[in-house]
Amino acid sequence: MKTYKPLLAIIGMFLLLESSALAASDDWRKLNPKEKDKIRRNYERWEKLPPQDKEHLREEWDRWNRMPQDQRDRLKQRFNDHRRNPD
Amino acid sequence: MKNRVAPLEGACKDYEEDLVLYYYGDCGAAERATIEKHLVQCLRCGKFVDDLGRVLPQMAPKPELPQAFWDSYFRETMAKLEEQTERQSWWRRWLAPMNGWLVPAFGTAAVAVLAIVLVLEKREVATTIDAASSTIPAEVLVDSNQLEFFKSLDILESLSTLEAQDSVKPEPKTSLIDDRRGARALA
Numbered sequence: 355m356k357t358y359k360p361l362l363a364i365i366g367m368f369l370l371l372e373s374s375a376l377a378a379s380d381d382w383r384k385l386n387p388k389e390k391d392k393i394r395r396n397y398e399r400w401e402k403l404p405p406q407d408k409e410h411l412r413e414e415w416d417r418w419n420r421m422p423q424d425q426r427d428r429l430k431q432r433f434n435d436h437r438r439n440p441d
Numbered sequence: 442m443k444n445r446v447a448p449l450e451g452a453c454k455d456y457e458e459d460l461v462l463y464y465y466g467d468c469g470a471a472e473r474a475t476i477e478k479h480l481v482q483c484l485r486c487g488k489f490v491d492d493l494g495r496v497l498p499q500m501a502p503k504p505e506l507p508q509a510f511w512d513s514y515f516r517e518t519m520a521k522l523e524e525q526t527e528r529q530s531w532w533r534r535w536l537a538p539m540n541g542w543l544v545p546a547f548g549t550a551a552v553a554v555l556a557i558v559l560v561l562e563k564r565e566v567a568t569t570i571d572a573a574s575s576t577i578p579a580e581v582l583v584d585s586n587q588l589e590f591f592k593s594l595d596i597l598e599s600l601s602t603l604e605a606q607d608s609v610k611p612e613p614k615t616s617l618i619d620d621r622r623g624a625r626a627l628a
Contacts, residue, residue, distance in 0.1 A: 365552060381585040389592060396594040397577050414597040415590050429603045433596050 452489035453479075460486060464493045 385393070400408065418426065452460055456479060462468045463476045480487050536543060581587040596603070 361548070365555075368556070381588055382582045385588070393588060393591045394577060396591045397581065400591065400594060411594065411597050414600050415593070418593065418597060418600060425607075428607060429600070430596065432603050432607060433599065 450485070450488060450492060452486045453483060456483075456486055457489075460490055461493065464490060464497070 382390070400411075403411070421429075451457070456476065459468060459472060459476055463473060468476070480490065581591070590597075
């Protein structure tokens with residue numbers, strides 16, 4: 355029985371690593387095609403931005419994450435309204 | 442009742458149980474020495490031990506079983522063993538010589554199959570990712586924070602403008618390009 359314990363420990367570690375790797379790529383798989391396309395377009399655009407703009411957008415991202423949820427929802431709503439009705 | 446057993450005469454209360462154990466040899470060396478020391482001094486307990494030797498064998502006499510009983514017992518045991526051997530399933534008899542290595546071999550094979558399945562699964566995931574986006578690096582695809590960032594890029598570009606339009610007082614701007622980018626994004 356003693357010889358099985360290290361073997362079980364190794365298998366356990368292996369499964370843990372594999373599951374974490376699979377779980378990590380799961381975020382991308384869960385996105386719908388429209389979202390994937392949007393991310394791809396934004397990434398391509400991002401790559402062409404000058405470094406100071408990239409830095410600014412990173413700062414804005416941090417600021418966005420620090421905002422209260424209700425403010426974020428309101429701004430998102432405003433943004434979507436503008437998108438639908440630019441005038 | 443011919444073999445009527447004479448009642449035991451009492452020993453010292455403190456020693457009574459120990460004397461029975463002493464009689465059967467079930468006590469340790471120290472206890473044995475204490476009892477023997479006591480027996481030298483106490484005639485009553487000495488008599489008790491003698492009586493034990495006389496009475497106990499009569500209380501549980503060995504049953505004398507006839508030879509016919511043992512013959513029958515042997516035949517029945519052999520018949521049961523044979524019956525059990527016959528009842529053993531064919532696959533158990535077939536696998537019997539492999540008992541020593543079958544379990545480890547099976548375990549190793551199971552681990553190998555599991556590893557292959559997981560590797561293939563991972564490759565399939567990688568292929569899916571590659572097909573979906575050849576332009577986005579893998580470290581972005583596996584980072585939910587990064588994905589969220591690129592998903593929100595449009596809104597981030599116009600964040601300051603949106604805040605200005607909102608009734609809530611906006612936080613100070615972090616850069617002068619806010620208005621330019623925001624206006625472009627909203628346009």
